[in-house]
Amino acid sequence: MKERVLDLVFLIGVLFKGIDGLVELVGGVLLLFVAPAQLIGLAGSLTAAELAEDPHDLLANLLLNGVAHLGSGGKTFLAAYLLLHGVVKLAIVVALLIGSRRIYPWAMAALGLFLIFQIYEMFTQPSVGVAVLTVFDAVIIWLTWREWRRGRELRATWRGTVAWVFHRTPAPGTE
Incomplete structure (x- = not known):
């Protein structure tokens, strides 16, 4: 049961990484x-x-505060960061969906580099958003490592988890 829940969290995390990458792009x-x-x-x-x-809505105030600090230099850096982060996340998700196990170490390395930058940001400019993103990325890195260690492709995890969620017998080789 625990393994299936972790598989489900991994799949949802990959989905959110893909959506996040698209939004960042x-x-x-x-x-x-x-x-x-x-x-x-x-x-x-x-x-x-x-x-x-x-008037105290957290998301609305975060959005207003975030755009209020965009100057020309800050805007260019943020645009480059978002483009790079978005492209890398989408490339990782696409490679995982295609079924390449070779992408797992690269995905963990790329997310690890972003994680290091986010930790730096938490110390220089602490924010709840960066803290949440950092924890989320750390969990995704751990779950990616878990999948890679288990030797499964995303498709196999997907098939087995969907079968488990809908209480069907999983296809052979997806356990």
Whole structure:
């Protein structure tokens, strides 16, 4: 049971990494082509209704605070970071979906480098968002290592876990 739950967490984590990578890629591209003033205006429009209802809304305030600090240099660095982070995450997820076990060590190394940067960020500019992302990435690295050590491809984990979730007999070789 514990193994199946960890498999499910791994699959959900890979899904979230893919979605996160796509959001970061889109965000990085937007930062390259949208002026900081436009981003501040867009963030204000997106959060106005929520802040009128709850002036202390965490996500709305984080968004407003985040775009308020974008200068030209900060914007370029953030765009490059988001583009790189997004491309790497999407490449890892695609490679895992294709079924290459060789990607596991590369995925762990790439996520480990981002993890080191996030730990540095937590010490220089602490934030709840970076702390949560750091813990999430550490768990994903551990679960990726677990899958790699077990010698399974993502497809096998997927088939066995889906069968377990829907209480079906798993296909041979997916246990």
